[in-house]
Amino acid sequence: xxxIQIKNVAKTFGAYQALHDIxxxxxxxxxxxxxxxxxxxxxxxxxIIAGLETATTGEVWIGGRRVDHLAPKDRGIxxxxxxxxxxxxxxxxxxIGFGLxxxxxxxxxxxxxxxxxxxxxxxxxxxxxxxxxxxxxQRQRVAVARALAMEPDVILMDEPLSNLDAxxxxxxxxxxxxxxxESKTTAIYVTHxxxxxxxxxxxxxxxxxxxxxxxxxxxxxxxxxxxxxxASFIGNPPMNFLxxxxxxxxxxxxxxxxxxxxxxxxxxxxxxxxxxxxxxxxDGLKARVKLVEPLGAHLLVTxxxxxxxxxxxxxxxxxxxxxxxxxxxPQPDRVRWFDPQSTLAVA
Amino acid sequence: MNARLLPYVxxxxxxxxxxxxxxxxxxxxxxxxxxxxxxWSLDNFRDVVSHWKFSISLWNTLLLAAVVVPVQLALSLxxxxxxxxxxxxxxxxxxxxxxxxxxxxxxxxxIWLAIFEQSGFLNSMMHGLxxxxxPMNFISYQxxxxxFIAIALAEIWRATAIMLVILVAGIGLIPKEYYEAxxxxxxxxxxxxxxxxxxxxxxxLQTALVLRVILAFEVFAVVAALGGTLFPVLxxxxxxxxxxxxxxxxxxxxxxxxxxxxxASTLVILRALRVPKGxxx
Ligand SMILES: Nc1ncnc2c1ncn2[C@@H]1O[C@H](COP(=O)(O)OP(=O)(O)OP(=O)(O)O)[C@@H](O)[C@H]1O
Ligand SMILES: [Mg+2]
Numbered sequence: 001x002x003x004i005q006i007k008n009v010a011k012t013f014g015a016y017q018a019l020h021d022i023x024x025x026x027x028x029x030x031x032x033x034x035x036x037x038x039x040x041x042x043x044x045x046x047x048i049i050a051g052l053e054t055a056t057t058g059e060v061w062i063g064g065r066r067v068d069h070l071a072p073k074d075r076g077i078x079x080x081x082x083x084x085x086x087x088x089x090x091x092x093x094x095x096i097g098f099g100l101x102x103x104x105x106x107x108x109x110x111x112x113x114x115x116x117x118x119x120x121x122x123x124x125x126x127x128x129x130x131x132x133x134x135x136x137x138q139r140q141r142v143a144v145a146r147a148l149a150m151e152p153d154v155i156l157m158d159e160p161l162s163n164l165d166a167x168x169x170x171x172x173x174x175x176x177x178x179x180x181x182e183s184k185t186t187a188i189y190v191t192h193x194x195x196x197x198x199x200x201x202x203x204x205x206x207x208x209x210x211x212x213x214x215x216x217x218x219x220x221x222x223x224x225x226x227x228x229x230x231a232s233f234i235g236n237p238p239m240n241f242l243x244x245x246x247x248x249x250x251x252x253x254x255x256x257x258x259x260x261x262x263x264x265x266x267x268x269x270x271x272x273x274x275x276x277x278x279x280x281x282x283d284g285l286k287a288r289v290k291l292v293e294p295l296g297a298h299l300l301v302t303x304x305x306x307x308x309x310x311x312x313x314x315x316x317x318x319x320x321x322x323x324x325x326x327x328x329x330p331q332p333d334r335v336r337w338f339d340p341q342s343t344l345a346v347a
Numbered sequence: 348m349n350a351r352l353l354p355y356v357x358x359x360x361x362x363x364x365x366x367x368x369x370x371x372x373x374x375x376x377x378x379x380x381x382x383x384x385x386x387w388s389l390d391n392f393r394d395v396v397s398h399w400k401f402s403i404s405l406w407n408t409l410l411l412a413a414v415v416v417p418v419q420l421a422l423s424l425x426x427x428x429x430x431x432x433x434x435x436x437x438x439x440x441x442x443x444x445x446x447x448x449x450x451x452x453x454x455x456x457x458i459w460l461a462i463f464e465q466s467g468f469l470n471s472m473m474h475g476l477x478x479x480x481x482p483m484n485f486i487s488y489q490x491x492x493x494x495f496i497a498i499a500l501a502e503i504w505r506a507t508a509i510m511l512v513i514l515v516a517g518i519g520l521i522p523k524e525y526y527e528a529x530x531x532x533x534x535x536x537x538x539x540x541x542x543x544x545x546x547x548x549x550x551x552l553q554t555a556l557v558l559r560v561i562l563a564f565e566v567f568a569v570v571a572a573l574g575g576t577l578f579p580v581l582x583x584x585x586x587x588x589x590x591x592x593x594x595x596x597x598x599x600x601x602x603x604x605x606x607x608x609x610x611a612s613t614l615v616i617l618r619a620l621r622v623p624k625g626x627x628x
Contacts, residue, residue, distance in 0.1 A: 050531060051531075052527050052530070052531070072527075072531045073530060073531065073532070073533040073534075077531065078531065078532070079528075079531045081524060081527070081528060083524055085524040085527065085528035087525060087528070087529075087543070088547070088626055088627060088628050089546040089547055089549075089622070090546075090626075098529070098532050098534075098542075099532035099533050102532055102533035102534050102538065103533055129625065130623060130624075130625035130626040131625075131626075132625035132626060133624075133625035146532070150532070
């Protein structure tokens with residue numbers, strides 16, 4: 001059992017507040033992905049959980065035990081560092097076996113485990129090399145293997161696949177997910193790659209400027225972003241936003257058209273819709289085509305709707321030219337609303 | 348200028364300087380050492396080595412190095428580790444610790460003589476505290492252990508800092524993340540020192556040890572000040588052949604023997620602490 005609880009954790013570096021009041025519970029055996037832009041505090045949070053950094057305030061609990069005061073080695077964790085930290089003076093074998101040797105594991109067991117994780121990470125032919133003789137991606141896999149070899153309760157991974165080519169990353173991703181599920185490990189996985197986040201996560205925590213903006217399942221984060229930041233950060237091409245003026249009793253004026261919307265609000269809102277949730281229709285927003293990008297499976301069209309640029313993903317066998325005026329209808333059940341003041345979603 | 352030639356042109360001044368002031372005297376010394384009335388010969392070496400004082404001075408020199416260098420290595424490692432852990436005031440501490448470096452070795456010997464002399468600080472202190480009734484004569488032929496200890500202490504006091512500064516610089520080059528990784532994977536502070544600091548410090552340890560060992564074989568002024576003729580060392584013999592006995596052939600021979608010992612020990616150190624290819628930071 002290794003549930004992780006982060007309670008009111010904040011961290012300041014001098015005058016700079018890197019983390020604001022973080023509250024997060026990661027269930028036993030859950031695969032949690034921390035997703036956010038560069039500099040938002042992902043590594044800092046991970047280092048606090050690992051015990052390499054002390055939180056300015058707040059508590060960290062692992063497996064029902066408060067661990068703030070414990071040394072990293074007593075927390076039952078293993079970690080993959082963002083900069084790998086593969087020991088240069090040890091061979092790949094000894095790197096992977098480092099933690100096992102520290103735990104005084106018998107030689108045969110060390111060899112067995114090292115060979116197993118090395119083959120998982122496809123680095124079994126590199127075991128005798130030193131880190132200076134490895135590529136960045138190989139080093140990264142050594143770092144992952146070193147953490148896996150520990151068979152820890154909790155594994156913390158800081159962008160562990162960032163340096164691999166697309167194909168290998170896809171493969172490693174699947175391997176990693178399989179191995180961790182099988183070993184019943186609780187995982188926290190940091191990335192800024194949203195595709196990776198979507199494909200791996202049981203839950204995604206989206207971080208922004210030192211706060212967790214939303215923690216939910218990938219589909220929930222995608223379909224029901226809790227804040228403007230989440231909506232704009234997740235999804236490629238990103239979500240479209242259009243200004244909406246209140247027109248009384250649940251009616252909203254968007255680019256000259258009247259749309260059904262929230263009843264509760266009376267100030268201007270933003271209507272948000274994903275590019276793939278727009279349809280060509282007889283009735284809808286008038287959109288002048290500015291750019292047409294055929295993407296094979298789809299047609300990505302950028303158009304001007306009443307002065308705002310939006311994107312729509314359309315059927316690839318449509319013939320659309322720059323300058324055409326399309327009538328685009330947002331799929332009603334996919335429309336979301338945001339308050340530009342609070343930036344939060346409005347129901 | 349031709350880019351292939353440029354590097355050679357740039358190192359030319361240094362090369363010329365070294366040739367004039369190092370290589371040329373070296374050749375002269377070698378000539379003296381191997382020369383005799385009848386042309387080339389090993390007579391000088393034979394004379395020097397067969398002299399009764401030679402084996403004593405060789406033994407003394409080696410013994411002193413064997414005692415002093417390991418103590419200094421341990422001390423400087425300890426001090427360097429402590430200094431590197433300091434956040435504030437580390438420069439001040441380093442300055443204080445390196446003060447002995449600024450003192451000439453003869454002065455260092457005299458300082459320690461002032462401590463150990465019959466009328467020295469140590470005697471007055473012990474007398475003042477009532478440990479002894481009358482001043483003792485620490486440094487005399489009846490008390491060779493004490494002579495040795497005094498010389499060793501003076502050497503340790505004088506020259507530990509040179510290793511310290513090299514090791515502090517070396518430790519500063521080891522990225523912090525290796526310690527963090529080791530910590531996460533269960534290494535205690537002592538294990539981190541053994542498994543991370545020491546191996547990653549090998550290049551600095553090489554430099555520090557080579558420098559220190561060579562200096563140890565050349566020990567002279569401290570010994571002269573503290574032990575006089577009680578404790579003959581190789582460098583002292585060189586001096587007395589050259590200036591007391593005016594036998595420059597013999598002096599040159601001993602100098603070459605010291606050089607050979609230095610080169611041999613340097614090779615041993617470089618070999619023992621070599622870093623495998625691909626295993627650098
Ligand atoms: N030791 C430190 N001292 C001062 N500021 C720090 C320190 N460590 C991190 N920060 C700051 O805290 C913020 C969060 O850093 P962090 O490394 O957690 O970002 P990140 O989300 O991991 O980014 P990336 O995706 O680029 O790795 C950054 O603005 C960074 O400058
Ligand atoms: Mg980071």
